[in-house]
Amino acid sequence: MATDVPEGRGNPGGAEPAHRQQPPASHCWPLLRVGLGHHQATPDMAAHHPGLLMLLLLGLATLVFPPHAAAQSLPAALRAGHAATSLPAAAAAPRTRYLLYDVNPPEGFNLRRDVYIRIASLMKTLLKSENWVLVLPPWGRLYHWQSPDILQVRIPWSEFFDLPSLNRNIPVIEYEQFLAESGGPFIEQIYVLQGYEEGWKEGTWEEKIDERPCIDQLMYTKDKHQYYRGWFWGYEETRGLNVSCLSVQGSASVVAPILLKNTSAQSVMLDRAENLLHDHYGGKDYWNTRRSMVFAKHLRVAGDEFRNKYLQSTDEADRTHYNEDWTQMKVKMGTALGGPYLGVHLRRKDFIWGHREDVPSLHGAAKKIHSLLKTHKLEKVFIATDAVEDEIELLKKLVPEMVRFEPTSEELELYKDGGMAVIDQWICAHARYFIGTSVSTFSFRIHEEREILGFDPKTTYNRFCGEKEKNCEQPTHWKIVY
Numbered sequence: 001m002a003t004d005v006p007e008g009r010g011n012p013g014g015a016e017p018a019h020r021q022q023p024p025a026s027h028c029w030p031l032l033r034v035g036l037g038h039h040q041a042t043p044d045m046a047a048h049h050p051g052l053l054m055l056l057l058l059g060l061a062t063l064v065f066p067p068h069a070a071a072q073s074l075p076a077a078l079r080a081g082h083a084a085t086s087l088p089a090a091a092a093a094p095r096t097r098y099l100l101y102d103v104n105p106p107e108g109f110n111l112r113r114d115v116y117i118r119i120a121s122l123m124k125t126l127l128k129s130e131n132w133v134l135v136l137p138p139w140g141r142l143y144h145w146q147s148p149d150i151l152q153v154r155i156p157w158s159e160f161f162d163l164p165s166l167n168r169n170i171p172v173i174e175y176e177q178f179l180a181e182s183g184g185p186f187i188e189q190i191y192v193l194q195g196y197e198e199g200w201k202e203g204t205w206e207e208k209i210d211e212r213p214c215i216d217q218l219m220y221t222k223d224k225h226q227y228y229r230g231w232f233w234g235y236e237e238t239r240g241l242n243v244s245c246l247s248v249q250g251s252a253s254v255v256a257p258i259l260l261k262n263t264s265a266q267s268v269m270l271d272r273a274e275n276l277l278h279d280h281y282g283g284k285d286y287w288n289t290r291r292s293m294v295f296a297k298h299l300r301v302a303g304d305e306f307r308n309k310y311l312q313s314t315d316e317a318d319r320t321h322y323n324e325d326w327t328q329m330k331v332k333m334g335t336a337l338g339g340p341y342l343g344v345h346l347r348r349k350d351f352i353w354g355h356r357e358d359v360p361s362l363h364g365a366a367k368k369i370h371s372l373l374k375t376h377k378l379e380k381v382f383i384a385t386d387a388v389e390d391e392i393e394l395l396k397k398l399v400p401e402m403v404r405f406e407p408t409s410e411e412l413e414l415y416k417d418g419g420m421a422v423i424d425q426w427i428c429a430h431a432r433y434f435i436g437t438s439v440s441t442f443s444f445r446i447h448e449e450r451e452i453l454g455f456d457p458k459t460t461y462n463r464f465c466g467e468k469e470k471n472c473e474q475p476t477h478w479k480i481v482y
């Protein structure tokens, strides 16, 4: 079970509470895109312009009576057993509360996708008693996204994921919609999640959460109006009204009582949300959320066109039919054949800097690739990698059969580094046989995509071994649960 641990990063085995019930997946919450641009009234601006102050006050009023509260409360009302009644909307509508979250800055795209799954479980717990909406943290300023000359900040989720699909699992909105609905640049309560200073004694694991003094120096500073400034995904006008710390040890839903009882703030942000563990890793709720994370259509189309053109791979021939509605997609294991190519994810950069034993040299990887091509009678290999230019040149020499998705500058600007990662993953997910890199969440997400598509696990849960590795344990098969 070597590979389950890094997935949760400090996710101690056996600490999962009972599987939590999920709300009906059949609702599609209303998606209201409100174009606000990146212009917000700032607290500083308001202080100097009485007219703006008026606007700001109006905005604050909408915190209490958000314009879409009635529409968004409908699923909650239905869950609570009410019909869509003839009561006046304002009277019938419980207020909408907004959950926001962020992750430790150095963490990459696919670890962040894992944290989303944990937060979705918390949302499902909250929705049992109140009307919450998850505000999707805009993408950007990720350490691994190093392509020069493209602006990679304030990126909405819709650039990488299909929002209607996410909404079939839990109610989500983009950050700009939150700004428009809540009327201003304020997040009322920020909780910074941290561990317990005293740690935990082995053998005495218990789930707990407490308001505690902050252990590390806060990444938030007060402005002259006593509002908190910080990194709010590149939205420089956003401010926190209150910041405090929570020591937490446990799964995501351990936070629910705090949010339901200790604070009445309408918008609550959980910073350093990677400190929460999965409610139930690999269970039905996990898989429902994972299945709802459908890649944005334009990225899937780009990947499909590439498969067709360079890898002679089509869904018909490969038996990888995809249903746009994930709730209707249930493929029997082993049904998918995959395109006539080997899929490879070769993680480099920070994975080799630590001289890790479980990462192969390029010569070692090339040797394994050739052996797999022979075994599976394949002629082409698609390689997804974050290797630097020199390594790519060496790879080209070592593996002349290599095919890569190399974007034009226009494509890179359009898809960005995140979109490139998605396209690479999508192509790897459709290969006849896949081999990835040890403990990389990038590879893990490919495993899951192949599980959803219905591949035989033998063609999926494979990884390269380091030349000096003594016990090269292969990835765990996490069977899909419907």
Ligand SMILES: C[C@@H]1O[C@H](OP(=O)(O)OP(=O)(O)OC[C@H]2O[C@@H](n3cnc4c(=O)[nH]c(N)nc43)[C@H](O)[C@@H]2O)[C@@H](O)[C@H](O)[C@@H]1O
Pocket (backbone or CB within 6 Å): 106, 107, 108, 109, 110, 111, 112, 144, 145, 345, 346, 347, 348, 350, 351, 383, 384, 385, 386, 417, 418, 420, 421, 422, 424, 439, 440, 441, 442, 443
């Ligand atoms: C050591 C740790 O590794 C963890 O990375 P790991 O799980 O592999 O996976 P990720 O969390 O996705 O972070 C790696 C990032 O590197 C880029 N990248 C890696 N491989 C490829 C590839 O084959 N194709 C493309 N297009 N991009 C790639 C991409 O931006 C990806 O999101 C990080 O999340 C942690 O922050 C930390 O750095």
